[in-house]
Amino acid sequence: xxxxxxxxxxxxxxxxxxxxxxxxxxxxxxxxxxxxxxxxxxxxxxxxxxxxxxxxxxxxxxxxxxxxxxxxxxxxxxxxxxxxxxxxxxxxxxxxxxxxxxxxxxxxxxxxxxxxxxxxxxxxxxxxxxxxxxxxxxxxxxxxxxxxxxxxxxxxxxxxxxxxxxxxxxxxxxxxxxxxxxxxxxxxxxxxxxxxxxxxxxxxxxxxxxxxx
Numbered sequence: 001x002x003x004x005x006x007x008x009x010x011x012x013x014x015x016x017x018x019x020x021x022x023x024x025x026x027x028x029x030x031x032x033x034x035x036x037x038x039x040x041x042x043x044x045x046x047x048x049x050x051x052x053x054x055x056x057x058x059x060x061x062x063x064x065x066x067x068x069x070x071x072x073x074x075x076x077x078x079x080x081x082x083x084x085x086x087x088x089x090x091x092x093x094x095x096x097x098x099x100x101x102x103x104x105x106x107x108x109x110x111x112x113x114x115x116x117x118x119x120x121x122x123x124x125x126x127x128x129x130x131x132x133x134x135x136x137x138x139x140x141x142x143x144x145x146x147x148x149x150x151x152x153x154x155x156x157x158x159x160x161x162x163x164x165x166x167x168x169x170x171x172x173x174x175x176x177x178x179x180x181x182x183x184x185x186x187x188x189x190x191x192x193x194x195x196x197x198x199x200x201x202x203x204x205x206x207x208x209x210x211x212x213x
Contacts, residue, residue, distance in 0.1 A: 029191030029209075030179060034084060036168065038106050038114045040072065041082030047209045049075065049202075050084045050188040052176050055098040055121055055135060056091040057184040064122040070199055081189075081206050085118060087169055088176040088184055094135040096169070101140040101156075103165030103172075108156045109148060116147040 034048060049071065053060040068083075075081045087103070089095035098121065106114035121143055126132055133139060137160070145153045159165070179188070187194040189202065190209025196202060 032175065032179075032188070032191055033171075036171075037084050037086060038111050038118075039082045039084045040115060041076040042079050043082070045076070045079055045082040047081040047190050047206050048084060048188075049081045049206070050086055052086050052088040052179075052181045052184055052186040052188070054087070054089050054091050054095045054184045055102070056089075056095045056125070056132065058125065058132075060185045061122045061125045063185045064119060067199075071202070074199070075203065075206055080210065086175060087172040088181050088186070089169070089173065090184075097137065098135040098140060099172070100163075100165040100169045101135075101137070101144075101160050103168040104156050104160040105144060105148075107164055107168065108159050109152055113148060113152070117144055120147060 032048070032050070039048075051060070051063065051068075053063070071083060076083050087099040089099040102114065102118060102121065105117045121135075121140075124133060124143055137157070141153060141157055144156060148156070176186075179193075187202070189205045192205070192209070194202060194205055196205065
């Protein structure tokens with residue numbers, strides 16, 4: 001056998017090893033810090049589902065209004081998983097404004113009020129004519145006033161002006177950038193990116209994560 005054939009065999013072997021290593025790395029769950037993040041579900045639920053989202057993203061709005069209720073009913077309320085929202089704000093300047101305001105709501109009023117505001121904000125992404133709403137401070141304050149008392153709304157507004165939600169938003173963006181998130185919504189299940197296309201795929205991935213696969 002010639003030296004050339006030996007070289008070819010060696011190169012192929014190295015390539016196969018590299019493919020296996022890349023596959024293993026892709027399938028390995030990444031470490032994500034969930035501390036201080038808003039979530040829905042039982043704290044004891046064995047699997048974490050994360051949506052990386054932008055309040056200006058129409059696809060995130062569709063996800064929140066159409067798919068989240070199904071996820072909540074089939075996976076969260078059954079105790080199989082808990083659902084987190086982490087900001088990846090990149091579409092427009094008011095993406096950052098709305099994310100920081102939402103983080104301030106969470107900081108000042110707690111988890112339950114955050115999720116009320118979160119869902120209402122997505123529901124108010126656009127006007128009746130389908131135009132995107134500018135998520136200015138006044139707009140965000142008006143949305144919050146629908147689910148919070150005047151005193152609570154003023155408390156959040158003051159804290160927002162003082163930059164109280166910036167640190168939490170910076171943490172979210174750091175997490176998203178570390179994971180290589182480039183679009184919204186991006187879904188992670190048990191530390192692995194979800195690449196399926198159906199609810200059955202998502203349910204299967206949750207089941208696998210619960211079983212340590």
